[in-house]
Amino acid sequence: MRVFSRINPGVGYVAYLLVLVLKCGTPLLAQEKPNVLFILVDDFGWYDVGYNGSTFYETPHIDKLAEQWMRFDNCYTPSPMCSPTRVSIMTGKNPARHGVTQWLPGTTKAFVRKGDAPRVFCPLSRSSHIKDKEVTLGEALQVAGYETAFYGKWHMGPLKTTGGPTNHGFHSAKAVIETNGCAMFYPFRQKRQNYFPNARKGDNFTDLITDAAIGFVQRDRDKPFFLYLAHFAMHAPIESKTDLRKRFEAKLAKMPQLTEVETRIFDDYAHKPYKRRQDEPEYAGELATLDRNIGRLIECLKSKRIYDNTIVILTGDNGGRTAFFHGAPTSVQPLRAGKTFVFEGGLRTPLLIHWPGHSHVGMRTGAPVTSMDFYPTLLEMIGLQSMPMQHVDGVSLVPLFKGQPLNRASLYWHFPHYQGEGAYPASAIRKGNLKLIINYHHDDVLLFDVVKDPGETVDLASLRPNDAKQLRLELMNYLTEVQAIIPAERK
Secondary structure: OOHHHHHOOOOOHHHHHHHHHHHHOOOOOHHHOOEEEEEEEOOOOHHHOHHHOOOOOOOHHHHHHHHHOEEEOOEEOOOOOHHHHHHHHHHOOOHHHHOOOOOOOOOOOOOOOOOOOOOEOOOOOOOOOOOOOOOOHHHHHHHOOOEEEEEEEOOOOOHHHHOOHHHOOOOEEEEEEOOOOOOOEOOOOOOOOOOOOOOOOOOEHHHHHHHHHHHHHHOOOOOOEEEEEEOOOOOOOOOOOHHHHHHHHHHHHOOOOOOOOOOEEOOOOOOOOEEOOOOOHHHHHHHHHHHHHHHHHHHHHHHOOOHHHEEEEEEEOOOOOOEOOOOOOOOOOOOOOOOOOOOHHHHEOOEEEEOOOOOOOOOEEOOOEEHHHHHHHHHHHOOOOOOOOOOOOOOOOHHHHOOOOOOOOEEEEEEOOOOOOOOOOEEEEEEOOEEEEEEOOOOEEEEEEOOOOOOOOOOOOOOOHHHHHHHHHHHHHHHHHOOOOOOOEOO
16 A cells, blocks of 8 residues: 555655545544455447347346346446546546546547548547556555455556556455457467466356456455456457357257348448447347346355355446447447447446345336446445545435436436547437537537437437527536646647
Protein backbone atom coordinates (compact mmCIF):
# COMPACT_ATOMS: atom_id res chain seq x y z
CA MET A 1 0.00 0.00 0.00
CA ARG A 2 2.86 2.36 -0.74
CA VAL A 3 0.52 4.15 -3.14
CA PHE A 4 -0.82 6.50 -0.47
CA SER A 5 2.33 8.58 -0.07
CA ARG A 6 2.49 8.75 -3.87
CA ILE A 7 -1.10 9.93 -4.18
CA ASN A 8 -0.64 12.66 -1.58
CA PRO A 9 2.78 14.31 -1.91
CA GLY A 10 3.78 15.87 1.38
CA VAL A 11 1.27 13.86 3.38
CA GLY A 12 2.60 10.88 5.29
CA TYR A 13 1.27 7.39 4.82
CA VAL A 14 -0.21 7.19 8.31
CA ALA A 15 -1.92 10.57 8.02
CA TYR A 16 -3.48 9.69 4.69
CA LEU A 17 -4.50 6.27 5.96
CA LEU A 18 -6.38 7.94 8.80
CA VAL A 19 -8.10 10.29 6.37
CA LEU A 20 -9.22 7.42 4.17
CA VAL A 21 -10.40 5.38 7.14
CA LEU A 22 -12.51 8.33 8.23
CA LYS A 23 -13.93 8.55 4.73
CA CYS A 24 -14.80 4.87 4.78
CA GLY A 25 -16.17 4.88 8.31
CA THR A 26 -15.08 2.76 11.26
CA PRO A 27 -13.97 -0.65 9.97
CA LEU A 28 -15.99 -3.65 11.07
CA LEU A 29 -14.31 -6.58 12.74
CA ALA A 30 -12.69 -8.74 10.05
CA GLN A 31 -14.87 -11.76 10.75
CA GLU A 32 -18.03 -9.65 10.33
CA LYS A 33 -17.21 -8.45 6.82
CA PRO A 34 -18.35 -10.35 3.74
CA ASN A 35 -15.88 -11.41 1.08
CA VAL A 36 -16.20 -9.80 -2.36
CA LEU A 37 -15.78 -11.58 -5.68
CA PHE A 38 -16.04 -9.35 -8.75
CA ILE A 39 -16.15 -11.18 -12.09
CA LEU A 40 -15.73 -9.12 -15.25
CA VAL A 41 -16.26 -10.67 -18.68
CA ASP A 42 -14.72 -9.01 -21.74
CA ASP A 43 -17.04 -7.94 -24.61
CA PHE A 44 -20.01 -9.58 -22.87
CA GLY A 45 -23.09 -8.98 -25.01
CA TRP A 46 -26.49 -8.61 -23.36
CA TYR A 47 -27.85 -11.38 -25.59
CA ASP A 48 -24.93 -13.75 -25.04
CA VAL A 49 -26.74 -15.60 -22.24
CA GLY A 50 -29.62 -18.01 -22.29
CA TYR A 51 -31.60 -16.13 -19.66
CA ASN A 52 -31.81 -13.12 -22.00
CA GLY A 53 -33.07 -15.27 -24.85
CA SER A 54 -30.06 -16.74 -26.63
CA THR A 55 -30.85 -20.12 -28.14
CA PHE A 56 -27.63 -20.84 -30.04
CA TYR A 57 -25.30 -20.21 -27.11
CA GLU A 58 -25.55 -22.38 -24.01
CA THR A 59 -24.87 -20.85 -20.59
CA PRO A 60 -26.56 -23.17 -18.06
CA HIS A 61 -24.41 -22.13 -15.09
CA ILE A 62 -24.96 -18.41 -15.61
CA ASP A 63 -28.66 -19.00 -16.29
CA LYS A 64 -28.98 -20.80 -12.95
CA LEU A 65 -27.34 -17.85 -11.18
CA ALA A 66 -29.85 -15.53 -12.89
CA GLU A 67 -32.64 -17.51 -11.21
CA GLN A 68 -31.02 -17.40 -7.77
CA TRP A 69 -29.43 -13.94 -7.64
CA MET A 70 -30.62 -10.38 -8.27
CA ARG A 71 -30.99 -9.94 -12.02
CA PHE A 72 -30.50 -6.51 -13.57
CA ASP A 73 -32.13 -6.25 -17.00
CA ASN A 74 -30.90 -2.73 -17.80
CA CYS A 75 -27.25 -2.69 -16.83
CA TYR A 76 -25.33 -0.11 -18.86
CA THR A 77 -21.59 0.14 -19.13
CA PRO A 78 -20.19 3.70 -18.90
CA SER A 79 -18.59 3.23 -22.31
CA PRO A 80 -19.03 0.99 -25.36
CA MET A 81 -15.33 0.06 -25.03
CA CYS A 82 -13.36 -1.76 -22.37
CA SER A 83 -10.64 0.60 -21.08
CA PRO A 84 -12.99 3.48 -20.17
CA THR A 85 -15.37 1.12 -18.39
CA ARG A 86 -12.57 -0.55 -16.44
CA VAL A 87 -11.33 2.79 -15.15
CA SER A 88 -14.92 3.72 -14.26
CA ILE A 89 -15.36 0.53 -12.22
CA MET A 90 -12.21 1.31 -10.26
CA THR A 91 -12.99 5.00 -9.73
CA GLY A 92 -16.78 5.34 -9.73
CA LYS A 93 -16.46 8.10 -12.32
CA ASN A 94 -17.80 8.61 -15.83
CA PRO A 95 -15.22 8.34 -18.65
CA ALA A 96 -16.01 11.91 -19.63
CA ARG A 97 -14.89 12.91 -16.13
CA HIS A 98 -11.83 10.69 -15.58
CA GLY A 99 -10.72 11.34 -19.16
CA VAL A 100 -10.17 7.82 -20.54
CA THR A 101 -12.74 7.70 -23.33
CA GLN A 102 -11.06 5.37 -25.83
CA TRP A 103 -9.08 2.13 -25.82
CA LEU A 104 -5.47 2.58 -24.81
CA PRO A 105 -3.43 4.26 -26.17
CA GLY A 106 -6.11 5.30 -28.65
CA THR A 107 -5.87 6.72 -32.13
CA THR A 108 -6.67 9.84 -34.12
CA LYS A 109 -7.30 7.78 -37.23
CA ALA A 110 -10.80 8.37 -38.56
CA PHE A 111 -12.41 5.11 -39.67
CA VAL A 112 -15.10 5.92 -42.24
CA ARG A 113 -16.83 4.31 -45.19
CA LYS A 114 -14.85 3.91 -48.38
CA GLY A 115 -15.01 7.17 -50.27
CA ASP A 116 -16.35 9.04 -47.24
CA ALA A 117 -14.46 11.67 -45.26
CA PRO A 118 -14.42 12.33 -41.52
CA ARG A 119 -16.61 15.28 -40.66
CA VAL A 120 -15.05 16.05 -37.28
CA PHE A 121 -11.61 15.65 -35.78
CA CYS A 122 -11.09 12.46 -33.82
CA PRO A 123 -9.43 13.41 -30.53
CA LEU A 124 -7.28 11.23 -28.34
CA SER A 125 -8.57 10.58 -24.84
CA ARG A 126 -7.96 13.41 -22.39
CA SER A 127 -6.11 10.84 -20.30
CA SER A 128 -4.20 7.76 -21.47
CA HIS A 129 -4.38 5.79 -18.22
CA ILE A 130 -5.90 5.62 -14.75
CA LYS A 131 -4.63 8.52 -12.67
CA ASP A 132 -2.50 8.11 -9.55
CA LYS A 133 -4.71 10.56 -7.66
CA GLU A 134 -7.74 8.26 -7.81
CA VAL A 135 -8.61 6.37 -4.64
CA THR A 136 -9.60 3.13 -6.28
CA LEU A 137 -12.11 0.57 -5.09
CA GLY A 138 -9.19 -1.71 -4.33
CA GLU A 139 -7.54 0.92 -2.13
CA ALA A 140 -10.77 1.60 -0.26
CA LEU A 141 -11.18 -2.10 0.55
CA GLN A 142 -7.50 -2.46 1.47
CA VAL A 143 -7.95 0.23 4.11
CA ALA A 144 -11.11 -1.51 5.29
CA GLY A 145 -9.03 -4.58 6.13
CA TYR A 146 -9.45 -6.69 3.00
CA GLU A 147 -6.88 -8.90 1.33
CA THR A 148 -7.15 -7.69 -2.25
CA ALA A 149 -6.13 -9.50 -5.44
CA PHE A 150 -6.40 -8.72 -9.14
CA TYR A 151 -6.38 -11.57 -11.68
CA GLY A 152 -6.55 -11.09 -15.45
CA LYS A 153 -6.97 -8.22 -17.87
CA TRP A 154 -5.81 -4.79 -16.65
CA HIS A 155 -6.05 -2.50 -19.73
CA MET A 156 -6.10 0.73 -17.72
CA GLY A 157 -2.78 2.00 -19.01
CA PRO A 158 0.74 0.62 -19.51
CA LEU A 159 2.12 -1.24 -16.52
CA LYS A 160 5.28 0.88 -16.72
CA THR A 161 3.19 4.05 -16.42
CA THR A 162 0.50 2.97 -13.96
CA GLY A 163 2.39 0.42 -11.90
CA GLY A 164 -0.42 -2.04 -12.54
CA PRO A 165 -2.79 -3.56 -9.97
CA THR A 166 -0.35 -3.65 -7.06
CA ASN A 167 0.07 0.12 -7.34
CA HIS A 168 -3.68 0.74 -7.27
CA GLY A 169 -4.99 -1.13 -4.29
CA PHE A 170 -4.22 -4.83 -4.77
CA HIS A 171 -1.89 -6.81 -2.55
CA SER A 172 -1.30 -9.42 -5.23
CA ALA A 173 -1.87 -9.95 -8.94
CA LYS A 174 -1.90 -12.94 -11.28
CA ALA A 175 -1.85 -13.33 -15.09
CA VAL A 176 -2.06 -9.57 -15.56
CA ILE A 177 -2.83 -8.78 -19.21
CA GLU A 178 -1.53 -5.29 -19.92
CA THR A 179 -3.73 -4.58 -22.95
CA ASN A 180 -5.09 -7.16 -25.40
CA GLY A 181 -2.00 -9.35 -25.74
CA CYS A 182 -3.57 -12.68 -24.96
CA ALA A 183 -5.20 -15.72 -26.51
CA MET A 184 -7.24 -18.62 -25.18
CA PHE A 185 -4.60 -21.34 -25.64
CA TYR A 186 -0.96 -21.72 -24.70
CA PRO A 187 1.33 -19.84 -25.34
CA PHE A 188 -1.39 -17.15 -24.98
CA ARG A 189 0.37 -14.62 -27.28
CA GLN A 190 2.38 -13.56 -24.22
CA LYS A 191 5.30 -11.31 -25.07
CA ARG A 192 6.81 -9.76 -21.95
CA GLN A 193 4.97 -11.73 -19.28
CA ASN A 194 4.60 -15.38 -18.45
CA TYR A 195 0.99 -15.61 -17.34
CA PHE A 196 1.21 -19.21 -16.16
CA PRO A 197 4.79 -20.51 -15.83
CA ASN A 198 3.71 -24.16 -15.68
CA ALA A 199 1.34 -24.00 -18.67
CA ARG A 200 1.70 -26.51 -21.46
CA LYS A 201 0.45 -26.95 -25.02
CA GLY A 202 -3.31 -27.29 -25.09
CA ASP A 203 -3.90 -25.45 -21.79
CA ASN A 204 -6.79 -22.98 -21.82
CA PHE A 205 -6.43 -19.50 -20.33
CA THR A 206 -9.95 -19.40 -18.85
CA ASP A 207 -9.40 -22.77 -17.18
CA LEU A 208 -6.04 -21.71 -15.72
CA ILE A 209 -7.15 -18.32 -14.42
CA THR A 210 -10.15 -19.98 -12.80
CA ASP A 211 -7.83 -22.54 -11.21
CA ALA A 212 -5.78 -19.63 -9.83
CA ALA A 213 -8.91 -17.91 -8.54
CA ILE A 214 -10.05 -21.11 -6.85
CA GLY A 215 -6.63 -21.43 -5.25
CA PHE A 216 -6.91 -17.90 -3.91
CA VAL A 217 -10.41 -18.47 -2.53
CA GLN A 218 -9.44 -21.73 -0.82
CA ARG A 219 -6.63 -20.21 1.24
CA ASP A 220 -7.15 -19.99 4.97
CA ARG A 221 -7.03 -16.36 6.10
CA ASP A 222 -8.01 -14.24 9.07
CA LYS A 223 -9.39 -11.36 6.99
CA PRO A 224 -12.00 -11.03 4.24
CA PHE A 225 -10.91 -10.98 0.60
CA PHE A 226 -11.68 -8.91 -2.46
CA LEU A 227 -10.89 -10.80 -5.65
CA TYR A 228 -11.22 -8.89 -8.92
CA LEU A 229 -11.30 -11.56 -11.65
CA ALA A 230 -11.08 -9.96 -15.10
CA HIS A 231 -11.52 -12.64 -17.75
CA PHE A 232 -9.99 -12.19 -21.20
CA ALA A 233 -12.91 -14.11 -22.68
CA MET A 234 -14.87 -13.08 -24.76
CA HIS A 235 -12.37 -10.76 -26.46
CA ALA A 236 -10.83 -11.60 -29.82
CA PRO A 237 -9.16 -13.82 -30.84
CA ILE A 238 -12.06 -16.19 -30.27
CA GLU A 239 -10.84 -19.76 -29.76
CA SER A 240 -12.89 -22.76 -28.73
CA LYS A 241 -11.93 -26.17 -27.47
CA THR A 242 -12.23 -28.63 -30.33
CA ASP A 243 -15.01 -30.77 -28.88
CA LEU A 244 -17.16 -27.76 -28.08
CA ARG A 245 -16.64 -26.20 -31.49
CA LYS A 246 -17.72 -29.44 -33.16
CA ARG A 247 -20.81 -29.59 -30.96
CA PHE A 248 -21.90 -26.12 -32.05
CA GLU A 249 -21.00 -26.77 -35.68
CA ALA A 250 -23.51 -29.61 -35.55
CA LYS A 251 -26.04 -27.26 -34.00
CA LEU A 252 -25.42 -24.67 -36.74
CA ALA A 253 -25.91 -27.29 -39.44
CA LYS A 254 -29.52 -27.69 -38.29
CA MET A 255 -30.24 -23.94 -38.59
CA PRO A 256 -31.51 -22.20 -41.76
CA GLN A 257 -28.60 -21.29 -43.98
CA LEU A 258 -28.14 -17.59 -44.75
CA THR A 259 -26.25 -15.84 -47.50
CA GLU A 260 -23.43 -13.48 -46.57
CA VAL A 261 -25.67 -10.49 -47.20
CA GLU A 262 -28.41 -11.96 -45.01
CA THR A 263 -26.02 -12.29 -42.08
CA ARG A 264 -25.29 -8.54 -42.04
CA ILE A 265 -27.21 -5.45 -40.98
CA PHE A 266 -26.41 -2.22 -42.80
CA ASP A 267 -27.06 0.88 -40.69
CA ASP A 268 -26.79 4.54 -41.71
CA TYR A 269 -25.07 5.23 -38.37
CA ALA A 270 -22.38 2.60 -38.85
CA HIS A 271 -19.59 2.58 -41.39
CA LYS A 272 -19.33 -1.21 -41.04
CA PRO A 273 -22.21 -3.71 -41.18
CA TYR A 274 -22.87 -5.69 -38.02
CA LYS A 275 -23.95 -9.25 -37.37
CA ARG A 276 -27.60 -10.27 -37.58
CA ARG A 277 -27.74 -13.57 -35.69
CA GLN A 278 -25.73 -15.72 -33.30
CA ASP A 279 -24.29 -18.60 -35.30
CA GLU A 280 -20.54 -18.74 -34.67
CA PRO A 281 -19.49 -22.15 -33.26
CA GLU A 282 -16.06 -20.85 -32.20
CA TYR A 283 -17.68 -18.15 -30.08
CA ALA A 284 -20.29 -20.51 -28.66
CA GLY A 285 -17.60 -22.98 -27.64
CA GLU A 286 -15.44 -20.39 -25.89
CA LEU A 287 -18.51 -19.01 -24.12
CA ALA A 288 -19.43 -22.51 -22.95
CA THR A 289 -15.95 -22.86 -21.42
CA LEU A 290 -16.35 -19.52 -19.65
CA ASP A 291 -19.78 -20.52 -18.35
CA ARG A 292 -18.43 -23.79 -16.97
CA ASN A 293 -15.60 -22.02 -15.19
CA ILE A 294 -17.90 -19.47 -13.61
CA GLY A 295 -19.91 -22.41 -12.31
CA ARG A 296 -16.72 -24.05 -10.95
CA LEU A 297 -15.76 -20.92 -9.03
CA ILE A 298 -19.19 -20.53 -7.45
CA GLU A 299 -19.17 -24.20 -6.44
CA CYS A 300 -15.78 -23.60 -4.82
CA LEU A 301 -17.31 -20.86 -2.65
CA LYS A 302 -19.99 -23.32 -1.57
CA SER A 303 -17.60 -26.21 -0.87
CA LYS A 304 -15.40 -23.85 1.16
CA ARG A 305 -18.58 -22.84 3.04
CA ILE A 306 -18.07 -19.14 2.37
CA TYR A 307 -20.74 -18.70 -0.32
CA ASP A 308 -23.18 -17.35 2.27
CA ASN A 309 -20.61 -14.74 3.31
CA THR A 310 -19.46 -13.65 -0.16
CA ILE A 311 -20.87 -10.87 -2.30
CA VAL A 312 -20.51 -11.81 -5.98
CA ILE A 313 -20.93 -9.47 -8.95
CA LEU A 314 -20.93 -10.86 -12.50
CA THR A 315 -21.00 -8.41 -15.42
CA GLY A 316 -19.26 -7.25 -18.61
CA ASP A 317 -17.19 -4.26 -19.73
CA ASN A 318 -19.23 -3.36 -22.84
CA GLY A 319 -21.66 -4.85 -25.34
CA GLY A 320 -20.89 -7.74 -27.65
CA ARG A 321 -18.60 -7.32 -30.63
CA THR A 322 -20.94 -7.37 -33.61
CA ALA A 323 -19.28 -5.32 -36.37
CA PHE A 324 -17.14 -6.65 -39.18
CA PHE A 325 -13.67 -5.53 -38.12
CA HIS A 326 -11.34 -8.57 -38.09
CA GLY A 327 -14.54 -10.62 -37.96
CA ALA A 328 -17.77 -10.28 -36.01
CA PRO A 329 -18.23 -13.14 -33.56
CA THR A 330 -21.62 -12.39 -32.05
CA SER A 331 -24.93 -10.57 -32.37
CA VAL A 332 -26.91 -8.68 -29.75
CA GLN A 333 -30.19 -8.57 -31.64
CA PRO A 334 -32.87 -7.43 -30.86
CA LEU A 335 -30.70 -4.60 -29.49
CA ARG A 336 -29.09 -2.28 -32.02
CA ALA A 337 -25.42 -2.33 -33.07
CA GLY A 338 -22.79 -3.53 -30.55
CA LYS A 339 -19.36 -2.74 -29.14
CA THR A 340 -18.13 0.86 -29.78
CA PHE A 341 -21.67 2.11 -30.49
CA VAL A 342 -23.70 4.16 -27.99
CA PHE A 343 -26.79 2.32 -29.16
CA GLU A 344 -28.18 -0.19 -26.65
CA GLY A 345 -26.22 -3.08 -28.12
CA GLY A 346 -22.91 -1.40 -27.35
CA LEU A 347 -23.78 -0.35 -23.81
CA ARG A 348 -25.96 -3.04 -22.26
CA THR A 349 -24.43 -6.11 -20.66
CA PRO A 350 -25.60 -8.82 -18.25
CA LEU A 351 -25.43 -8.08 -14.52
CA LEU A 352 -26.13 -10.51 -11.70
CA ILE A 353 -25.45 -9.84 -8.00
CA HIS A 354 -25.40 -12.28 -5.10
CA TRP A 355 -25.69 -10.44 -1.78
CA PRO A 356 -26.10 -12.97 1.04
CA GLY A 357 -29.24 -12.39 3.06
CA HIS A 358 -30.57 -9.82 0.60
CA SER A 359 -30.74 -11.35 -2.88
CA HIS A 360 -33.27 -14.12 -3.33
CA VAL A 361 -34.63 -16.48 -5.96
CA GLY A 362 -36.57 -14.60 -8.62
CA MET A 363 -35.34 -11.08 -7.74
CA ARG A 364 -35.25 -8.91 -10.85
CA THR A 365 -35.18 -5.21 -11.69
CA GLY A 366 -35.51 -3.16 -14.85
CA ALA A 367 -34.04 -0.04 -13.28
CA PRO A 368 -31.22 1.48 -15.36
CA VAL A 369 -27.90 0.95 -13.55
CA THR A 370 -24.27 1.36 -14.56
CA SER A 371 -20.82 -0.03 -13.78
CA MET A 372 -19.93 3.17 -11.90
CA ASP A 373 -22.44 2.07 -9.27
CA PHE A 374 -20.39 -0.92 -8.07
CA TYR A 375 -18.01 1.23 -5.99
CA PRO A 376 -20.64 2.88 -3.72
CA THR A 377 -22.73 -0.30 -3.74
CA LEU A 378 -19.93 -2.44 -2.32
CA LEU A 379 -19.02 0.18 0.28
CA GLU A 380 -22.59 0.16 1.57
CA MET A 381 -22.96 -3.61 1.38
CA ILE A 382 -19.91 -4.16 3.59
CA GLY A 383 -20.93 -1.46 6.04
CA LEU A 384 -18.67 1.44 5.05
CA GLN A 385 -19.60 5.03 4.49
CA SER A 386 -19.78 6.31 0.94
CA MET A 387 -17.03 8.44 -0.60
CA PRO A 388 -19.10 10.79 -2.80
CA MET A 389 -16.15 12.97 -3.81
CA GLN A 390 -14.53 9.84 -5.30
CA HIS A 391 -17.33 7.75 -6.84
CA VAL A 392 -19.07 10.96 -7.88
CA ASP A 393 -20.99 9.45 -10.83
CA GLY A 394 -22.07 6.23 -9.14
CA VAL A 395 -24.98 5.54 -6.80
CA SER A 396 -25.51 2.61 -4.47
CA LEU A 397 -27.75 -0.15 -5.79
CA VAL A 398 -28.74 -1.22 -2.28
CA PRO A 399 -32.19 0.48 -2.48
CA LEU A 400 -33.14 -1.83 -5.37
CA PHE A 401 -32.70 -4.84 -3.09
CA LYS A 402 -35.27 -3.23 -0.79
CA GLY A 403 -37.75 -2.44 -3.57
CA GLN A 404 -36.91 1.25 -3.48
CA PRO A 405 -35.96 3.57 -6.40
CA LEU A 406 -32.47 4.87 -7.10
CA ASN A 407 -31.62 8.49 -6.41
CA ARG A 408 -30.48 9.34 -9.93
CA ALA A 409 -32.20 11.13 -12.79
CA SER A 410 -29.93 10.60 -15.80
CA LEU A 411 -27.13 8.50 -17.27
CA TYR A 412 -24.53 9.99 -19.64
CA TRP A 413 -22.14 8.56 -22.25
CA HIS A 414 -19.36 10.18 -24.24
CA PHE A 415 -17.48 8.35 -27.00
CA PRO A 416 -16.07 11.10 -29.27
CA HIS A 417 -14.10 8.77 -31.55
CA TYR A 418 -14.30 7.09 -34.94
CA GLN A 419 -13.80 3.40 -34.30
CA GLY A 420 -12.79 0.55 -36.57
CA GLU A 421 -15.68 -1.70 -35.54
CA GLY A 422 -18.07 0.75 -37.19
CA ALA A 423 -19.03 3.52 -34.78
CA TYR A 424 -18.92 7.27 -35.34
CA PRO A 425 -18.20 9.90 -32.61
CA ALA A 426 -21.24 10.27 -30.36
CA SER A 427 -22.57 11.22 -26.92
CA ALA A 428 -25.80 10.09 -25.27
CA ILE A 429 -28.11 10.58 -22.31
CA ARG A 430 -30.86 8.42 -20.84
CA LYS A 431 -33.52 10.01 -18.63
CA GLY A 432 -36.57 7.99 -17.71
CA ASN A 433 -37.67 6.02 -20.76
CA LEU A 434 -36.01 8.41 -23.22
CA LYS A 435 -32.52 8.18 -24.66
CA LEU A 436 -30.99 10.88 -26.84
CA ILE A 437 -27.89 10.39 -29.00
CA ILE A 438 -25.82 13.19 -30.50
CA ASN A 439 -23.97 11.91 -33.56
CA TYR A 440 -21.20 14.36 -34.33
CA HIS A 441 -20.27 12.93 -37.72
CA HIS A 442 -23.84 13.08 -39.01
CA ASP A 443 -24.51 16.37 -37.20
CA ASP A 444 -27.88 15.26 -35.87
CA VAL A 445 -29.67 13.91 -32.83
CA LEU A 446 -31.69 10.73 -32.36
CA LEU A 447 -34.35 10.19 -29.71
CA PHE A 448 -35.73 6.82 -28.64
CA ASP A 449 -38.09 5.39 -26.05
CA VAL A 450 -35.81 2.51 -25.05
CA VAL A 451 -38.45 0.88 -22.85
CA LYS A 452 -41.05 0.56 -25.61
CA ASP A 453 -38.40 0.34 -28.33
CA PRO A 454 -35.21 -1.28 -26.97
CA GLY A 455 -34.06 -1.94 -30.54
CA GLU A 456 -34.00 1.84 -31.16
CA THR A 457 -35.90 1.51 -34.42
CA VAL A 458 -38.17 4.59 -34.20
CA ASP A 459 -36.51 8.02 -34.03
CA LEU A 460 -38.76 10.38 -32.04
CA ALA A 461 -36.62 13.53 -32.39
CA SER A 462 -38.93 15.24 -34.87
CA LEU A 463 -42.07 14.07 -33.05
CA ARG A 464 -40.95 15.24 -29.60
CA PRO A 465 -38.76 18.28 -30.31
CA ASN A 466 -39.09 19.77 -26.81
CA ASP A 467 -37.87 16.55 -25.18
CA ALA A 468 -34.99 16.38 -27.65
CA LYS A 469 -34.06 19.99 -26.94
CA GLN A 470 -34.11 19.58 -23.16
CA LEU A 471 -32.15 16.32 -23.17
CA ARG A 472 -29.54 17.74 -25.51
CA LEU A 473 -29.13 20.79 -23.28
CA GLU A 474 -28.74 18.62 -20.17
CA LEU A 475 -26.21 16.38 -21.89
CA MET A 476 -24.10 19.26 -23.16
CA ASN A 477 -24.20 20.96 -19.75
CA TYR A 478 -22.89 17.76 -18.17
CA LEU A 479 -20.11 17.38 -20.74
CA THR A 480 -19.12 21.01 -20.20
CA GLU A 481 -19.10 20.52 -16.43
CA VAL A 482 -16.71 17.55 -16.62
CA GLN A 483 -14.52 19.23 -19.27
CA ALA A 484 -15.13 16.57 -21.88
CA ILE A 485 -13.48 16.95 -25.27
CA ILE A 486 -16.19 17.64 -27.86
CA PRO A 487 -15.29 16.69 -31.46
CA ALA A 488 -14.71 19.84 -33.47
CA GLU A 489 -15.83 20.24 -37.07
CA ARG A 490 -13.10 19.96 -39.66
CA LYS A 491 -12.54 23.21 -41.61
